Amino acid sequence: MKNIYLLVLLVLILSSCRDMDEVRENPNNVSETHPQLLLTKVQWDAFQVEGTSPLFASRMIVQTDGEQAEQFYTWNRANFYDYSRLRDITKMIEEAERIEEDAYMALGLFFRSYYFYNLSLTFGDVPYSDALKGESDQAYEPVYDSQKDVFMGILNDLEIAASLLIGNEVIEGDIIYEGSGMQWKKLINSFHLKVLLTLSNKADDSDLDVANAFNAIVSGGDMMLSLTDNGQIVFVDQLGNRYTEFNDSGYGSARYMDSTFIQRLIDREDPRLFIYSDQTPNSKKAGLPVDDFNSYEGGNPIAPYAEVNDKAFRGDVSKVNLRYTTDPVTEPHMLMGFPELQFILAEAVIRGWIAGDAKLYYETGIRASFQFYMENAAEYAVYVDEAAADDYIAGTLINLDNASNDEEKIDYMVTQKYLQTFLQSGWTNYFEQLRTGFPEFLTLPGVTPPTRWMYPNAEYQNNTQNVSDAIARQFGAGNDNTREIPWWLE
Secondary structure (H helix, E strand, O other): OHHHHHHHHHHHHHHHHHHHHHHHOOOOOOOOOOOHHHHHHHHHHHOOOOOOHHHHHOOOEEEOOOOOHHHHOOOOEOOOOHHHHHHHHHHHHHHHHHOOOHHHHHHHHHHHHHHHHHHHHHHOOEEOOOOOOHHHHOOOOOOEEOHHHHHHHHHHHHHHHHHHOOOOOEOOOOOOOOOEHHHHHHHHHHHHHHHHHHOHHHOOOOOOOHHHHHHHHHHHOOOOOOHHHOEEEOOOOOOOOOOOOOOOHHHOOOEEEEHHHHHHHHHOOOOHHHHHEOOOHHHHHOOOOOOOHHHOOOEOOOOOHHHHHHHHHOOOOOOEOOHHHHOOOOOOEEEEOHHHHHHHHHHHHHOOOOOOOHHHHHHHHHHHHHHHHHHHOHHHHHHHOHHHHHHHHOOOOOOHHHOOOHHHHHHHHHHHHHHOOOOOOOOHHHHHHHHHOOOOOOOOOOOOOOOOOEOOHHHHHHOHHHHHHHHHHHHOOOOOOOOOOOHHHO
16 A cells, blocks of 8 residues: 555656646747748848838938938948847748758748848948857857858858759748749849849959859749749738838928939839829929829939928928828838849840840830839829830830940949839849949039948947957958948949
8 A cells, every 4th residue: 555655656746847847848938949930020021111211322312300311421330130130040940950841941041141141231241150159159259251251151052042942842931922932942043143243343253153153043044034923022901011111200291202313213204203202292283293294303312401491391392102101001012023133134144144135134124113013003003004114115215225335234224223113122222323333323522322331339349359350351450431342342
C-alpha cells in the first residue's frame, strides 16, 4: 500500500513540473513560428508609400509654412530604422531554414536585399555581413562593409532567391501575389535588373560584370510581363488597411505642387497632371475644365517659402489632388512596377547590355503607366485611355525619334520614369537623378543635390570605432558630409 502511495505522489510531482513548464512558456513570445506569420507584416511594411520627403527632394511638391529640408537640400542625418525591419526578416529566414521552406527563404532574401539596397544608397558603407547578429553572436558593434561588398552581397542574394523559387509554389500569408511563387520570381528578377542598372557607373568593374549579369536575367525570361505582375500592394477600405496617405493632415493648407514638375507635364501635354494635381483655385472659379493645362500652376521650389505662400494665398498655386487623401484605397502602391521595368530595359538596350528595340520598351512603359492610371483613377480614365497614350507618344518631347544621340535617349527614358511615379517608388527618382543627371532639378546658385545622408548620432555613441573607420575609408577621417561622393557614383 505504501508503494502505491509513493507511485501516485511521483506521478503528481512529474505532472506538476510539466504543468509549470507550460505556464512558463509565454504564448505571446514563442521561440519558434511559421514564417508565413512573419511574412504578412514584412510585406505590409515594405510596400507602403514612403511619404512626401522624396517628393520634396525630387521636385514634385513644395511647402509654404517653413523651409522644408528635403526641398532646400539642407538635410543632414538619416536613421537606421530599416535594421529593425531587417530583424523581422532575419527571423523569417531563420524559421524558413528550420522548416526547410525554400519559398519563404527566397522572399526573406528578397526583402533583405531591398532594405540593404536602400540603406547603402542612403549612406554608402553600412553594417552588412556583421549586422543583425546581436542575438546569435552577441555582435553589438558591427563592422561596416564597403558599399561594393554590400552590393555584391545583394546581387548574390537576389540570384539565390530567384533560384529557390520553382514557380508553382503556393505561399501562405502572401498579401501581394496571393501566394504565386512565379510572380514573386518575376519581381525578384526585375528588381535584380534595377539593382544592376543602378550600378551603370560601375559597368567596367569585372567583379560585378554588370552587363553580362543583366543579359543573363533577361535571357532567362522570368520578368514582369504586364501590369498584373506589378510588385504592388492593393489597399482595402478597412481600419489598418487603407491607403498610406489617406486622411494625412500634412496635405492641408501649406503643401502645394512644385512648379517645375507641373511645367514638365504641361510642356509634354501630359494628362497624368490631372490625376496628380488639383486646379488652381482661380482656375476653378473661372470655370476652366479639368483638362485645361492652363488651369494648373505650381510653386517655385527655390523661392522663399513666404513668397510661394503669398502666391498660393492669391489662388494661383495647385494643391495635390484630393484623391490621395480622401479616397481610402486611391491606387495600389508599387515597390516596383512593370512600367519601370520597361524603362530599365530600354536604357539597357541603349547601353548595349542587351539586344532589343529600345523604342518599343520605352513606349510600352508609357502605355503601361497610362493603363495603370486608367484602371486606378476611374474619374480620369478618359484622359489616359489608349488613344490618349497614342497621341502622347507622338509628342515632340516624348517621341524617341527626336532624340539626337544616346545620351538624349536616356534623358527621355529617365524623365518618363520620373513623370509616372508621383507618390510611387519612394526615392527611386532622386537616386536616378544622381546616377544620370536627369531630369535636371532646380537648385539655388551654388547648391547641388546631396549625394547621401550622414550616419545616425547613435552610431557615434554606440559603434564609434566602426563608423569612424567607415568614414575615413570612404571620404577621409571626419568627412561624414552629405555631398561626399559614395562608391556607386564615382
